[in-house]
Amino acid sequence: xxxxxxxxxxxxxxxxxxxxxxxxxxxxxxxxxxxxxxxxxxxxxxxxxxxxxxxxxxxxxxxxxxxxxxxxxxxxxxxxxxxxxxxxxxxxxxxxxxxxxxxxxxxxxxxxxxxxxxxxxxxxxxxxxxxxxxxxxxxxxxxxxxxxxxxxxxxxxxxxxxxxxxxxxxxxxxxxxxxxxxxxxxxxxxxxxxxxxxxxxxxxxxxxxxxxxxxxxxxxxxxxxxxxxxxxxxxxxxxxxxxxxxxxxxxxxxxxxxxxxxxxxxxxx
DNA sequence: CCCGTGCCCTGGCGGC
DNA sequence: TGCCGCCAGGGCACGG
Numbered sequence: 275x276x277x278x279x280x281x282x283x284x285x286x287x288x289x290x291x292x293x294x295x296x297x298x299x300x301x302x303x304x305x306x307x308x309x310x311x312x313x314x315x316x317x318x319x320x321x322x323x324x325x326x327x328x329x330x331x332x333x334x335x336x337x338x339x340x341x342x343x344x345x346x347x348x349x350x351x352x353x354x355x356x357x358x359x360x361x362x363x364x365x366x367x368x369x370x371x372x373x374x375x376x377x378x379x380x381x382x383x384x385x386x387x388x389x390x391x392x393x394x395x396x397x398x399x400x401x402x403x404x405x406x407x408x409x410x411x412x413x414x415x416x417x418x419x420x421x422x423x424x425x426x427x428x429x430x431x432x433x434x435x436x437x438x439x440x441x442x443x444x445x446x447x448x449x450x451x452x453x454x455x456x457x458x459x460x461x462x463x464x465x466x467x468x469x470x471x472x473x474x475x476x477x478x479x480x481x482x483x484x485x486x487x488x489x490x491x492x493x494x495x496x497x498x499x500x501x502x503x504x505x506x507x508x509x510x511x512x513x514x515x516x517x518x519x520x521x522x523x524x525x526x527x528x529x530x531x532x533x534x535x536x537x538x539x540x541x542x543x
Numbered sequence: 544c545c546c547g548t549g550c551c552c553t554g555g556c557g558g559c
Numbered sequence: 560t561g562c563c564g565c566c567a568g569g570g571c572a573c574g575g
Contacts, residue, residue: 275567275568275569306551332569346569346570348568348569348570349552349567349568349569350553350554350568364553381552382552382553382554383551383552383553383554383567383568384551384552384553385551385552385568385569385570387570401570424545425545425546426545426546426547430546433569433570434570435569435570442568442569443567443568443569531547532547532548532568533567533568534566534567534568
């Protein structure tokens with residue numbers, strides 16, 4: 275489940291590995307991953323070079339000569355760099371470079387998406403034009419005024435990428451724990467100070483996770499075998515029945531808007 | 544506009 | 560041991 279820190283880890287690794295590579299051919303073994311018309315996609319991308327790799331929220335953005343390649347890894351998307359060797363199970367899209375190396379998109383659940391959009395439009399086009407600011411760029415007054423109008427649980431608001439970009443299930447649980455806010459609180463009841471604590475906690479959690487290369491739990495590993503270490507820093511996520519690090523109360527697992535949610539019932543209000 | 548539900552997909556796990 | 564059924568989850572389409 276790559277969230278902002280895992281995607282950033284992938285971005286850094288990929289930029290180091292494949293900047294300046296030129297696309298020679300694309301094999302789409304499972305074409306649904308690519309949201310463009312497959313034929314047009316291949317025709318356009320061949321001959322372009324990777325100049326830079328950016329990230330916005332959980333999206334990776336390959337800056338090519340004419341177009342931006344916009345990638346969302348969803349739950350289990352990952353990349354591998356290989357030479358020409360047999361295709362493995364779950365390698366759905368293979369980008370062949372002129373150098374002879376391949377970039378392989380691997381995704382057990384096939385939920386990820388890859389989209390090619392001209393450089394002149396990509397920031398003003400779906401999906402990136404829908405994206406809210408990341409926690410580090412959020413204006414607190416504006417965020418507070420948005421919360422004020424929301425009649426839904428705070429956890430759902432923090433997961434909404436239109437409002438705030440980069441947080442997923444793990445980091446929302448951790449952010450709410452650090453800010454002492456209970457995930458089922460109705461957003462409009464959040465005070466200005468709590469809104470400020472939430473943003474500060476989100477920034478702190480994401481920064482720490484980026485420093486540690488992200489979180490490796492379940493089946494998710496970063497690209498190229500990189501393993502994050504933030505799982506050792508988790509306070510509540512996946513900690514059902516363990517003592518709260520602050521007050522020793524048992525962490526409970528509950529459902530919030532259908533999402534597995536971990537909370538300290540005593541010190542999150 | 545706002546919010547809830549179901550869908551996409553497959554490996555892994557619990558239950559028997 | 561083997562099989563079945565269900566769950567996980569980000570984001571969108573759709574419906575009330």
